Amino acid sequence: MSGLTGCLNLGYQPIAFIPLHLYMPLHDDGYVKYASQWTKTALLKEDFEELIVYRNKLAGLNLIGIYPDQIGYGNISQRIKQTTQFIISGTQTGQHKIALPEHFCKVTDVNIAQNKLLCEGPVQASSEAMTHAAIYLADTNVNTVIHIHHHELWQQLKNIVTTTDITITYGTPEMANAMFDAVKAIEKNKLPKIIITAGHQEGVFTFGSSMKDAYETLMMFYHEHQ
Ligand SMILES: [Zn+2]
Numbered sequence: 001m002s003g004l005t006g007c008l009n010l011g012y013q014p015i016a017f018i019p020l021h022l023y024m025p026l027h028d029d030g031y032v033k034y035a036s037q038w039t040k041t042a043l044l045k046e047d048f049e050e051l052i053v054y055r056n057k058l059a060g061l062n063l064i065g066i067y068p069d070q071i072g073y074g075n076i077s078q079r080i081k082q083t084t085q086f087i088i089s090g091t092q093t094g095q096h097k098i099a100l101p102e103h104f105c106k107v108t109d110v111n112i113a114q115n116k117l118l119c120e121g122p123v124q125a126s127s128e129a130m131t132h133a134a135i136y137l138a139d140t141n142v143n144t145v146i147h148i149h150h151h152e153l154w155q156q157l158k159n160i161v162t163t164t165d166i167t168i169t170y171g172t173p174e175m176a177n178a179m180f181d182a183v184k185a186i187e188k189n190k191l192p193k194i195i196i197t198a199g200h201q202e203g204v205f206t207f208g209s210s211m212k213d214a215y216e217t218l219m220m221f222y223h224e225h226q
Contacts, residue, residue: 033171034130039120043101048087051078054146054211055089055099063148063222066094073149073202075126078211079136080106081143088132090123107133112176127171134176135207138183142207144214149202156225157204158196162186166198175200183207193217 055076058064064074072094079086086107093103105121110133117133119125126132132145157163162185164178175197182195194217197203204221208214 033127034115034117034173036124037116037118038105038124039118040122041120042122044087044104044106044121046080046087046106048078048101048104050211051076051087051104051144052099052101054144054215056097057215058146058148059094059097059099061222063150063218064089064094065149070095075128075132075147077107077126077129077132077145079143084133084136085109086132086136086145088125088129090121091126093123105129110137112137112173112180115173130171130173130176131179131205134179135183135205138180139187139207141209142183143209144211145205145207146214146218147203147205148218150204150222151202153204153222153225154196154202157194157221158198161194161196161221162191163196163198164200168197168199170197170200170203179205192221194221 055064058074058076066072072092074094075089077086077088087104088107089099090103090105093099096103102122105119105123105125107117107119107125107129109118110130112130112134117125117130128147135145136142162182164175164182168174168178179195186193193207195205206214206218208217
Protein backbone atom coordinates (compact mmCIF):
# COMPACT_ATOMS: atom_id res chain seq x y z
CA MET A 1 0.00 0.00 0.00
CA SER A 2 1.45 3.37 -0.97
CA GLY A 3 1.72 6.15 1.53
CA LEU A 4 -0.57 8.32 -0.54
CA THR A 5 -3.43 5.76 -0.54
CA GLY A 6 -3.06 5.27 3.19
CA CYS A 7 -3.23 8.99 3.68
CA LEU A 8 -6.43 9.38 1.66
CA ASN A 9 -8.26 6.46 3.25
CA LEU A 10 -10.40 8.18 5.84
CA GLY A 11 -12.18 4.99 6.85
CA TYR A 12 -15.67 5.67 5.55
CA GLN A 13 -17.55 5.03 2.36
CA PRO A 14 -18.81 7.82 0.12
CA ILE A 15 -22.49 8.60 0.71
CA ALA A 16 -24.77 7.76 -2.21
CA PHE A 17 -27.95 9.76 -2.54
CA ILE A 18 -30.76 7.56 -3.80
CA PRO A 19 -34.18 9.09 -4.48
CA LEU A 20 -36.67 8.18 -1.76
CA HIS A 21 -39.17 6.55 -4.12
CA LEU A 22 -36.63 3.82 -4.91
CA TYR A 23 -36.93 2.68 -1.29
CA MET A 24 -40.72 2.48 -1.34
CA PRO A 25 -42.12 -1.04 -1.71
CA LEU A 26 -44.17 -1.71 -4.83
CA HIS A 27 -46.86 -3.36 -2.75
CA ASP A 28 -47.69 -4.13 0.87
CA ASP A 29 -46.24 -7.12 2.64
CA GLY A 30 -49.53 -8.98 3.19
CA TYR A 31 -48.91 -9.72 6.85
CA VAL A 32 -51.65 -9.67 9.46
CA LYS A 33 -51.50 -6.43 11.45
CA TYR A 34 -54.48 -6.89 13.77
CA ALA A 35 -54.40 -9.03 16.91
CA SER A 36 -55.78 -12.29 15.60
CA GLN A 37 -57.09 -15.07 17.76
CA TRP A 38 -57.25 -18.02 15.42
CA THR A 39 -58.65 -21.37 16.47
CA LYS A 40 -57.37 -24.00 14.09
CA THR A 41 -60.17 -26.38 13.18
CA ALA A 42 -61.07 -28.91 10.51
CA LEU A 43 -62.98 -27.78 7.40
CA LEU A 44 -65.80 -25.30 8.01
CA LYS A 45 -69.27 -26.80 8.15
CA GLU A 46 -70.94 -23.98 6.17
CA ASP A 47 -71.67 -24.32 2.47
CA PHE A 48 -69.59 -21.74 0.56
CA GLU A 49 -69.22 -23.35 -2.82
CA GLU A 50 -70.23 -20.15 -4.63
CA LEU A 51 -67.52 -18.22 -2.80
CA ILE A 52 -64.91 -20.72 -4.00
CA VAL A 53 -66.20 -20.51 -7.59
CA TYR A 54 -65.90 -16.69 -7.65
CA ARG A 55 -62.54 -16.73 -5.87
CA ASN A 56 -61.19 -19.05 -8.55
CA LYS A 57 -62.66 -16.90 -11.35
CA LEU A 58 -60.78 -13.91 -9.91
CA ALA A 59 -57.58 -15.96 -9.57
CA GLY A 60 -58.01 -16.95 -13.23
CA LEU A 61 -57.90 -13.24 -14.12
CA ASN A 62 -54.87 -12.70 -11.81
CA LEU A 63 -56.97 -10.30 -9.72
CA ILE A 64 -56.28 -12.56 -6.74
CA GLY A 65 -52.85 -14.16 -6.78
CA ILE A 66 -49.25 -13.90 -5.75
CA TYR A 67 -46.48 -11.40 -6.55
CA PRO A 68 -43.10 -12.64 -7.82
CA ASP A 69 -41.72 -12.17 -4.29
CA GLN A 70 -44.28 -14.73 -3.03
CA ILE A 71 -46.54 -12.22 -1.27
CA GLY A 72 -50.19 -13.09 -1.84
CA TYR A 73 -52.76 -10.45 -2.78
CA GLY A 74 -56.53 -10.14 -3.04
CA ASN A 75 -59.26 -11.81 -1.02
CA ILE A 76 -62.99 -12.46 -1.06
CA SER A 77 -65.61 -13.01 1.60
CA GLN A 78 -69.26 -13.91 2.10
CA ARG A 79 -71.49 -13.04 5.02
CA ILE A 80 -73.09 -15.94 6.91
CA LYS A 81 -76.73 -14.95 6.36
CA GLN A 82 -78.27 -12.66 8.97
CA THR A 83 -75.17 -12.59 11.14
CA THR A 84 -72.11 -10.37 11.46
CA GLN A 85 -69.90 -13.40 10.81
CA PHE A 86 -68.37 -14.13 7.44
CA ILE A 87 -66.20 -16.61 5.56
CA ILE A 88 -63.05 -15.25 3.93
CA SER A 89 -60.11 -16.60 1.97
CA GLY A 90 -57.14 -17.38 4.19
CA THR A 91 -53.93 -15.39 4.50
CA GLN A 92 -51.19 -16.32 2.02
CA THR A 93 -53.37 -18.56 -0.13
CA GLY A 94 -52.86 -16.55 -3.34
CA GLN A 95 -50.46 -19.14 -4.77
CA HIS A 96 -53.34 -21.57 -5.33
CA LYS A 97 -54.91 -21.05 -8.75
CA ILE A 98 -57.67 -23.39 -7.66
CA ALA A 99 -58.62 -22.81 -4.04
CA LEU A 100 -60.30 -25.54 -2.01
CA PRO A 101 -62.47 -25.43 1.15
CA GLU A 102 -59.31 -25.81 3.26
CA HIS A 103 -58.17 -22.34 2.13
CA PHE A 104 -61.05 -20.54 3.86
CA CYS A 105 -61.66 -19.29 7.37
CA LYS A 106 -64.66 -18.05 9.39
CA VAL A 107 -64.45 -14.68 11.15
CA THR A 108 -66.57 -15.03 14.26
CA ASP A 109 -66.05 -11.67 16.00
CA VAL A 110 -64.22 -8.37 15.52
CA ASN A 111 -63.45 -5.33 17.63
CA ILE A 112 -62.30 -2.55 15.34
CA ALA A 113 -61.45 -0.10 18.15
CA GLN A 114 -59.19 -2.68 19.81
CA ASN A 115 -57.98 -4.04 16.45
CA LYS A 116 -58.89 -7.60 17.49
CA LEU A 117 -60.32 -10.36 15.34
CA LEU A 118 -61.45 -13.87 16.21
CA CYS A 119 -61.48 -16.52 13.52
CA GLU A 120 -61.62 -20.26 13.11
CA GLY A 121 -60.86 -22.71 10.33
CA PRO A 122 -58.04 -24.66 8.74
CA VAL A 123 -56.19 -21.42 7.84
CA GLN A 124 -55.93 -17.99 9.42
CA ALA A 125 -58.09 -15.18 7.97
CA SER A 126 -56.70 -12.83 5.35
CA SER A 127 -54.70 -9.85 6.60
CA GLU A 128 -57.50 -7.65 5.25
CA ALA A 129 -60.32 -9.40 7.13
CA MET A 130 -60.82 -6.39 9.41
CA THR A 131 -61.45 -4.21 6.35
CA HIS A 132 -64.09 -6.68 5.10
CA ALA A 133 -65.67 -6.68 8.58
CA ALA A 134 -66.07 -2.90 8.49
CA ILE A 135 -68.00 -3.11 5.21
CA TYR A 136 -70.40 -5.74 6.62
CA LEU A 137 -70.91 -3.64 9.75
CA ALA A 138 -71.66 -0.51 7.71
CA ASP A 139 -74.44 -2.09 5.64
CA THR A 140 -76.50 -5.11 6.67
CA ASN A 141 -77.56 -5.60 3.01
CA VAL A 142 -74.01 -6.41 1.97
CA ASN A 143 -73.40 -10.14 1.69
CA THR A 144 -70.19 -10.19 -0.37
CA VAL A 145 -66.92 -8.24 -0.38
CA ILE A 146 -64.31 -8.63 -3.12
CA HIS A 147 -60.81 -7.20 -2.80
CA ILE A 148 -58.47 -7.41 -5.76
CA HIS A 149 -55.19 -5.85 -6.82
CA HIS A 150 -54.89 -4.31 -10.27
CA HIS A 151 -52.44 -1.55 -11.05
CA GLU A 152 -54.21 0.13 -14.01
CA LEU A 153 -57.65 0.01 -12.44
CA TRP A 154 -56.28 1.42 -9.17
CA GLN A 155 -54.35 4.17 -10.92
CA GLN A 156 -57.18 5.21 -13.20
CA LEU A 157 -60.00 5.14 -10.65
CA LYS A 158 -58.09 6.69 -7.72
CA ASN A 159 -59.98 9.84 -6.63
CA ILE A 160 -62.49 9.29 -9.46
CA VAL A 161 -64.64 6.79 -7.56
CA THR A 162 -64.86 6.61 -3.73
CA THR A 163 -61.25 6.56 -2.47
CA THR A 164 -59.78 6.20 1.01
CA ASP A 165 -57.01 8.60 2.05
CA ILE A 166 -53.45 7.96 0.88
CA THR A 167 -52.21 8.08 4.49
CA ILE A 168 -54.34 5.07 5.47
CA THR A 169 -52.59 1.71 5.12
CA TYR A 170 -54.02 -1.81 4.79
CA GLY A 171 -55.24 -3.90 7.67
CA THR A 172 -55.33 -1.08 10.25
CA PRO A 173 -58.25 0.24 12.39
CA GLU A 174 -57.90 3.49 10.41
CA MET A 175 -58.60 1.56 7.21
CA ALA A 176 -61.58 -0.19 8.84
CA ASN A 177 -63.01 3.15 9.98
CA ALA A 178 -62.41 4.74 6.57
CA MET A 179 -64.15 1.80 4.87
CA PHE A 180 -67.11 2.07 7.23
CA ASP A 181 -67.49 5.78 6.37
CA ALA A 182 -66.98 5.13 2.65
CA VAL A 183 -69.76 2.50 2.55
CA LYS A 184 -72.13 4.86 4.42
CA ALA A 185 -71.34 7.67 1.93
CA ILE A 186 -71.83 5.34 -1.06
CA GLU A 187 -75.24 4.30 0.31
CA LYS A 188 -76.33 7.85 1.06
CA ASN A 189 -75.30 9.21 -2.35
CA LYS A 190 -76.22 6.09 -4.33
CA LEU A 191 -72.71 5.77 -5.76
CA PRO A 192 -71.21 2.65 -7.40
CA LYS A 193 -70.19 0.07 -4.81
CA ILE A 194 -66.48 0.32 -5.46
CA ILE A 195 -63.72 1.74 -3.25
CA ILE A 196 -60.09 2.46 -4.14
CA THR A 197 -57.53 2.39 -1.34
CA ALA A 198 -55.05 5.15 -2.27
CA GLY A 199 -52.76 4.17 0.64
CA HIS A 200 -52.78 0.47 -0.26
CA GLN A 201 -51.11 0.02 -3.64
CA GLU A 202 -53.26 -1.55 -6.36
CA GLY A 203 -56.14 -2.10 -3.91
CA VAL A 204 -59.72 -2.16 -5.21
CA PHE A 205 -62.80 -3.25 -3.20
CA THR A 206 -66.30 -3.95 -4.49
CA PHE A 207 -69.28 -5.19 -2.52
CA GLY A 208 -72.91 -6.10 -3.00
CA SER A 209 -75.98 -7.93 -1.79
CA SER A 210 -74.85 -11.05 -3.66
CA MET A 211 -71.69 -12.57 -5.05
CA LYS A 212 -72.94 -11.84 -8.57
CA ASP A 213 -73.59 -8.15 -7.74
CA ALA A 214 -70.12 -7.54 -6.29
CA TYR A 215 -68.48 -9.41 -9.19
CA GLU A 216 -70.47 -7.57 -11.86
CA THR A 217 -69.60 -4.18 -10.36
CA LEU A 218 -65.94 -5.13 -10.50
CA MET A 219 -66.17 -6.47 -14.04
CA MET A 220 -67.93 -3.33 -15.28
CA PHE A 221 -64.96 -1.18 -14.20
CA TYR A 222 -62.40 -3.83 -15.12
CA HIS A 223 -63.58 -4.02 -18.73
CA GLU A 224 -63.75 -0.24 -19.05
CA HIS A 225 -60.23 0.29 -17.74
CA GLN A 226 -58.20 -2.46 -19.32
ZN1 LIG B 1 -54.78 -5.79 -0.71
